[in-house]
Amino acid sequence: MRVERARYFLAAVETGSLRSAAVRCGVSQPTVGQQIALLEEELDVVLLTRSRHGVRPTPAGQALLDPLGRLVAAEDAVRESAMESSDAYRGRVQIGGVSVTAETVIAPVIGDLRRHHPGLRFTVREGASSDIEAAVLDGGLDFGVITTPMSPAATGLHRIPLVSAPVGIYARTDHPLAGRGNVHWHDLEAWPVVTMRKGTVMWEMLHRHVAAPDVVVQAMSARTVKVMVGRGAGLGLLAGFETSADISGLVWLPLRDADPVHLCLTQRREGRPSRSALIVRRLIRARADELRESGELRE
DSSP states (O other): OOHHHHHHHHHHHHHSSHHHHHHHHTSOHHHHHHHHHHHHHHHTSOOEEEETTEEEEOHHHHHHHHHHHHHHHHHHHHHHHHHHHTTTTOEEEEEEEOHHHIIIIIHHHHHHHHHHOTTEEEEEEEOOHHHHHHHHHTTSSSEEEEEOOSSOOOTTEEEEEEEEEOEEEEEETTSTTTTSSOBOGGGGGGSEEEEEOTTSHHHHHHHHHSSSOEEEEEESSHHHHHHHHHTTSOEEEEEOBOOTTOOTTEEEEEBTTSOOEEEEEEEESSSOOOHHHHHHHHHHHHHHHHHHHHTOBOO
16 A cells, blocks of 8 residues: 555545645646545545535445554654664755745744754745745755745745735734724725835735835834834834734734735745655645744734
8 A cells, every 4th residue: 555645535534625735745646536546446445525515435435534643653653763873864955045944944844853853954035925936946945935926936935835824914003994894905005004125926916906005114024024014114004914023002904905814835846855845845834834824823
């Protein structure tokens, strides 16, 4: 039995859809469907029922969740032991990220790895998504964790979706808009705005939806946006990630007519990443799954 098939089946059950399972596993949706069908054929049982609302396990599939989970865990343990013995947890991994991904995605992964594998070293470069992608493309970074740009990926780059988050504004609790449950893009036309610097996805979204926004501060990080809002500089436009850098006296208001922002892992299509880079990439994707399921994203 190919363990990947069990892994795809478990992902489909956990996420409730073949599409979400494909995103989690980093393969196409047809691949997930085909491999689960082959697993069903191999075991001679129907594992999933499919509907417009997604997928769920059949009674036979439910009964196999535990043994198939143990099978996947056993393979992971074997791979982990092999990597430990081959010094895969050594060397330097160079990662790029925007400020919010550096804090919410990259830092937790590095912290966990450093506790268990002190031989690893890291370089983390923060910048706009476009700058990170350029550095990944020219080989200066192993990969990046960024806010997905609105423009298509450059030839030679591959973007893997990770997680999405709503867009909204931070306002001081004494601001006239603070008592509202939500806002719309046109509400930003009448107020000074603090947002990420030119070249970022937040900047592009603001200028796409507000004709002449009064941008009073262009910030380099989400923390700076919040600090400026707390000091009364204006309304702060950000994606809704819970961070440890929250400033007291602020309220979050979702932008109801704004599309969510999407985080992605950007990497080169060609080239051969180091073993340590592959390990970190896998854990980055697991951390994104954890974010999605843990309630660390604002509504």
